[in-house]
Amino acid sequence: MIYLDNNATTRLDPRVLEAMMPFLTDVYANAASTHPFGVSASEAVKTARQQVADLLGCETHEIIFTSGATEAINIALKGVAESYQSRGRHIVTVQTEHKAVLDVCGYLETRGFEVTYLPVQPDGLLDLEVVKAAIRPDTILVCVMLVNNETGVIQPIHEIAELAHEAGVLFMTDATQAVGKLPVNVDAMGQAGASVDLLALSGHKLYGPKGIGALFVRQRRPNRVKLPALLHGGGHERGFRSGTLNVPGIVGLGKACELAGQEMPVQTQSIAALRDRLEAALLQIPGTRVNGNREHRLYNTTNIYFEHCDSDAMIMGLEGIAVSNGSACTAASIDPSHVLLALGLNETEAFSCLRFSLGRFTTEADVAATVKAVKEVVEGLRALVG
Numbered sequence: 001m002i003y004l005d006n007n008a009t010t011r012l013d014p015r016v017l018e019a020m021m022p023f024l025t026d027v028y029a030n031a032a033s034t035h036p037f038g039v040s041a042s043e044a045v046k047t048a049r050q051q052v053a054d055l056l057g058c059e060t061h062e063i064i065f066t067s068g069a070t071e072a073i074n075i076a077l078k079g080v081a082e083s084y085q086s087r088g089r090h091i092v093t094v095q096t097e098h099k100a101v102l103d104v105c106g107y108l109e110t111r112g113f114e115v116t117y118l119p120v121q122p123d124g125l126l127d128l129e130v131v132k133a134a135i136r137p138d139t140i141l142v143c144v145m146l147v148n149n150e151t152g153v154i155q156p157i158h159e160i161a162e163l164a165h166e167a168g169v170l171f172m173t174d175a176t177q178a179v180g181k182l183p184v185n186v187d188a189m190g191q192a193g194a195s196v197d198l199l200a201l202s203g204h205k206l207y208g209p210k211g212i213g214a215l216f217v218r219q220r221r222p223n224r225v226k227l228p229a230l231l232h233g234g235g236h237e238r239g240f241r242s243g244t245l246n247v248p249g250i251v252g253l254g255k256a257c258e259l260a261g262q263e264m265p266v267q268t269q270s271i272a273a274l275r276d277r278l279e280a281a282l283l284q285i286p287g288t289r290v291n292g293n294r295e296h297r298l299y300n301t302t303n304i305y306f307e308h309c310d311s312d313a314m315i316m317g318l319e320g321i322a323v324s325n326g327s328a329c330t331a332a333s334i335d336p337s338h339v340l341l342a343l344g345l346n347e348t349e350a351f352s353c354l355r356f357s358l359g360r361f362t363t364e365a366d367v368a369a370t371v372k373a374v375k376e377v378v379e380g381l382r383a384l385v386g
């Protein structure tokens with residue numbers, strides 16, 4: 001199998017599995033237990049928390065372990081809504097966010113909050129003037145993803161964070177597709193040096209295990225974020241998120257963060273070279289174009305429109321090659337990608353696009369075989385249309 005669906009999930013790195021193994025077998029004690037076995041487990045959690053904090057440039061007490069990015073986003077959005085509603089009940093987000101953000105915002109709308117869903121430009125980027133104009137006196141949060149999972153487009157979140165902070169509004173980012181792939185520092189997002197208040201990430205997008213993620217919540221004064229506890233129980237994770245810790249998952253996430261920090265510079269180069277080669281070859285096919293801004297884009301992703309080709313038919317035809325038609329994250333849905341519609345594609349066009357997302361384990365041979373297979377499938381489908 002050729003796996004070019006790394007934005008949906010990544011393979012567990014064997015080195016991560018190796019780090020996790022003792023905590024799936026011998027070191028099974030509860031990290032909250034005070035006997036020596038429990039202490040071993042809690043030491044491992046401590047190390048992992050440091051590894052995550054090091055990758056993000058934050059303090060360890062600013063990390064809450066969760067079951068993934070979806071949970072982190074739920075805790076952050078619902079928590080901010082509850083804690084800050086006395087200041088206002090307006091939230092600003094973007095039409096191209098992941099469903100984890102959009103669906104929580106939809107829920108908050110049913111609870112009396114007002115949400116502005118900003119449009120993007122045809123290249124997927126936000127217009128800063130549009131962001132600025134959307135912030136109101138009753139706005140409590142601006143939430144913009146760092147890297148889009150379908151197109152790879154990178155939003156100028158440092159400028160956006162500055163706009164939010166100038167207005168005294170919290171800034172949150174879903175950085176699930178960025179952490180481990182781009183340098184992400186919660187204190188200096190980009191040249192402008194603007195900071196983020198809340199950031200969500202997920203282990204399985206950076207070669208860690210599924211079912212583990214983290215939420216960064218700024219705790220350093222004067223910008224301490226107040227969040228209520230949403231999961232009540234034994235008071236784990238400083239009371240924010242009760243429940244016995246997923247020690248193997250946490251250890252795996254920590255190891256994945258450590259590896260990403262070490263290998264990012266080299267892997268950025270090699271993955272980008274393969275993506276560029278794949279993209280250039282696919283664009284040789286007539287009736288193709290790239291969706292989203294090609295410059296402000298994550299180096300592992302290309303989302304391509306193929307005229308007269310239904311994406312489901314292409315995926316079926318590409319036997320043994322895992323790619324996505326963008327709406328994979330909303331697997332149960334047969335709707336066209338909301339991201340591509342927001343870029344201005346019509347429904348037929350949105351159903352004629354494939355996302356190729358490369359990763360640490362992608363090879364030159366994978367790229368060559370994919371180019372060949374896609375060309376054949378496109379020719380086959382177009383022959384049918386006449």
Ligand SMILES: *Cc1c(COP(=O)(O)O)cnc(C)c1O
Binds near residue numbers: 148205
């Ligand atoms: C995968 C993804 C999520 C959801 O992460 P889970 O850990 O699977 O809940 C959220 N946002 C983005 C941008 C993603 O790519």
